Amino acid sequence: MFGLEALDLARIQFAFTISFHIVFPAITIGLASYLAVLEGLWLKTSNTLYRDLYHFWSKIFAVNFGMGVVSGLVMAYQFGTNWSAFSDFAGAVTGPLLTYEVLTAFFLEAGFLGVMLFGWNRVGPGLHFFSTVMVAIGTLISTFWILASNSWMHTPQGYEIIDGRVIPVDWFAVVFNPSFPYRLAHMATAAFLATAFFVGASAAWHLLRGRDNPAIRKMLSMALWMALLVAPVQAFIGDLHGLNTLKYQPAKIAAIEGHWENVGDEPTPLILFGWPDMQREETRFKVEIPALGSLILTHSLDKQVPALKDFPPEDRANSTIVFWTFRVMVAMGLMMILTGLWGTWLRRGERLYTCRPFLHLAVWMGPSGIVAILAGWYTTEIGRQPWIVHGLMRTADASSGHSAAQLGFTLALFVVVYFVLFGAGIGYMLRLVRKGPKIDGGKETSEGGPGKPRTPARPLSAAEEGLEDGETDTLPERS
Known part of the structure; x- marks a missing residue:
């Protein structure tokens, strides 16, 4: 394909898929913390402006979170399909680190995400705020484990090589490898800045x-x-x-x-x-x-x-x-x-x-x-x-040894599917941004709040609403 070797195509495929994926977790990290700040300010000040901003950005967060999960699954499978030699060599380190990410961060996010998005008028204000904070913490814990795994690949330590495989002997050294603290801080801060400029x-x-x-x-x-x-x-x-x-x-x-x-x-x-x-x-x-x-x-x-x-x-x-x-x-x-x-x-x-x-x-x-x-x-x-x-x-020793034709075909398929699927998702997010926060002439339309009568912040509720001037953007009443 275009004179590229199989290794080049494998690297391009991984770079392409991760370029899409990294966008969504970055915005998820920033928006989750932003939502926690908005709800905290609303509970502290009773200013309904913060509440309406929370409802607006929670919809965008939900769509972005979903696309991040889907695109992330592809990344995990690629370690086995395209980079099996690497998985065989270093899987004893990277496998557990990615498992810890699922067991801590993903379960934490999934456990509280439903309460955060759909429990606005079903639980008390304290529990709802706690759920939002837990989701925000979950995104940061996820960043912790992902960066620990990736940073170890840059500055490996805490291991021995036995029978041609990396065996961890000091997990503290593996996780807190020399580049990890700097890369974690750099990435988390970048996510906050990316979200700030998006907002x-x-x-x-x-x-x-x-x-x-x-x-x-x-x-x-x-x-x-x-x-x-x-x-x-x-x-x-x-x-x-x-x-x-x-x-x-x-x-x-x-x-x-x-x-x-x-x-x-x-x-x-x-x-x-x-x-x-x-x-x-x-x-x-x-x-x-x-x-x-x-x-x-x-x-x-x-x-x-x-x-x-x-x-x-x-x-x-x-x-x-x-x-x-x-x-x-x-x-x-x-x-x-x-x-x-x-x-x-x-x-x-x-x-x-x-x-x-x-x-x-x-x-x-x-x-x-x-x-x-x-x-x-x-x-x-x-x-x-x-x-x-x-x-x-x-890197040349880490690939699975697929042919250039196989990798070229799957790369082309990824390009088509990703642009269609995630292009539609990004387009929908921008439609939500076009609508803006729910407000009526600068005055809020209802009091409401956690535990009080008000429609929950359903992430897809805007799909049935118009975008043109003069159309209402009132959330439908709860049945």
């Missing part, structure tokens, strides 16, 4: 179309506070993660920087832009700043960053790809920080909700968090190559 973009979209009410304003305000406070923290976490990667995966850093060789004892420059050429072993058309690479990556001006030529060609990641995916991620992060700062400046003149250039920027920044997550994920996973378990097993 903020939806609010800005409504404001640009003249739908200015307290609920929409609150959505935008909360999103921008998150951007202002968390985006700089994410940059700091990223710096710590970079230092950890330099220590344990120096070849990845060299590929990310497009840095081929050091000159004498000179500090390493920072290459802002260029085109790393793997065949010519140089970065062409580069624009660089002297010594800045050493300052950023080692926090000193007298240390050098390892260069790609320090490693054999067969141990080098594809610098052409990770050089640019990393810069896309950093660019999105800088834009998030600037958006948060601009929003704060506009608050001073009470122009946050009326400055159309800023609102247009907020809309365009809606997918920035997802773009940053995907770019960061590509940087991490492609930068690990040629290892599937760093230093222990090469």
